Amino acid sequence: MNSSNSVTLSILDLASITEGSTPAVSFHNTLDLARHAEKWGYHRFWVAEHHNMPGIASSATSVVIGYIAAGTSTIRVGSGGIMLPNHAPLVIAEQFGTLESLYPGRIDLGLGRAPGSDQAASRVLRRGLGTGGEDFPELLSELRSYFNPAAGTVNNAVRAIPGEGQNIPIWLLGSSGFSAQLAGQLGLPFAFASHFAPDYLLPALQLYRSNFKPSEVLEKPYVMVGVSAIAADTEQAAKRWATSQQQTFLNLIRGRFGQLPPPVDSMDELWSPHEEAAVRKQFSYSVVGNKEQVSNRLQTIVDETGADELIIASMVYDHQARLRSYEIMAEITPELR
Structure with a gap:
């Protein structure tokens, strides 16, 4: 964990599929960004588990x-997150045990309890596994027990190989107070x-x-x-991205699911006043x-939340623009306290 007074900066990538592109291109760009x-x-x-979404390619999260x-x-490298109720805990223990064995000391296991999908996909994913995530604490306990043999497992005859005895950091992720x-x-x-549920950020942290x-x-x-953040050399460019x-x-x-669209010069003709208010609230x-504006705003978020770490998600259509955005924010990092 972060032991200095500075705030750590990380990246959450959705492996976005841009309009007219393919998952293969998305994966190539994600790796390029990671490098x-x-x-x-x-x-x-980190990459996130989502299903049945034409614009997100990271559904097979462990593979990515x-x-x-x-x-x-x-x-x-890790998950932000694996939606645990979609899976048998043994499978996740084995997958992340494999990852930790291959890349020791570099793997994070972030866990959520939402489906990461719509209701139709959730029903397909969770058949026989429960439905609403109410059993998340029990699933989490079972998962942790596979990594720690001393704690025992739900079924003492079942062991996670690889996985058993490995010290893989487990994070809980959430957009409400439960997790x-x-x-x-x-x-x-x-x-x-906070990029999903901004209204619940401060109450959840207090809880x-x-x-x-x-x-x-x-x-x-x-x-x-x-945090959803986009930086550019000019404010105008950032707002367009x-x-x-x-x-x-x-x-x-509007109930539509598609690939990440290209930027436009103005949103005025695309949304109604009610829709604009909903988007801006989100x-x-x-x-x-620009760099100064982003630096000031990130510092304000740190001051308000007392965050030890910020993980930045940037949905930017052009890959080179996305790289530039993250490069600018990397230059800001030493300034954040």
Whole structure:
């Protein structure tokens, strides 16, 4: 974990598939970003589990993590996150045990309880596994027991090989208070998706800290805040790049799922006043601007949340523009306290 007074900066990548492109191109760009992130000093690089979404390629999350880890050398690679109720805990223990065996000391296991999909995909994924994530604490306990033989397993005849005895950092991820409270009670690090649920950010962090109990993993709370951020050399360029993610969320609230659209010069003709208000509320914790503006806004978020780490998600259509955005933010990192 971060032991200095500076705030650690990491990346959450959705392996976005841009309009007219393919998952293969998306994976190539994701690895290229991870290699640049390693060079620029980012601490970790996470990918997220989503299903039945034409614009996101990271559904086979463990496979993508292996691809990224194989193509990099030092940066931590992990899940932001694996949606545990979609899987048998033994399978996740084996997958991440395999990853840790191949890339020792570099793998993170971030866990969520949402489906990472729509209801139709959730039903297909979770047949026989439960439906709503209510059994997440039990699934988490079972998963942790496979890594720690001393704790025993649900079925003592079943062992995770590889996985058993490995010290893989487990994070709980959330966009509400459920995982925040559980992470605190278990003494685990907690990551909040403010880019999904900005209104619940501060209450969830308060709940996490107030419920925190020291553990073998952590002596004190450790908070990572997920932030949607786009930086450019000019404010105008950043605002234009940000219209791709604005269009994506606009399509979501209209019930449409598609690939990441190219930026537009203005959103005025694309949304109604009501839709604009909904999109802007969703991105109330987002950061868009030039280097100085982004630096100031990120520092404000750190001051408000007391975050130990920020994990940045940038949905930018043009790959070179996305690289430039993350390069600018890497230059900001030493300034954040």
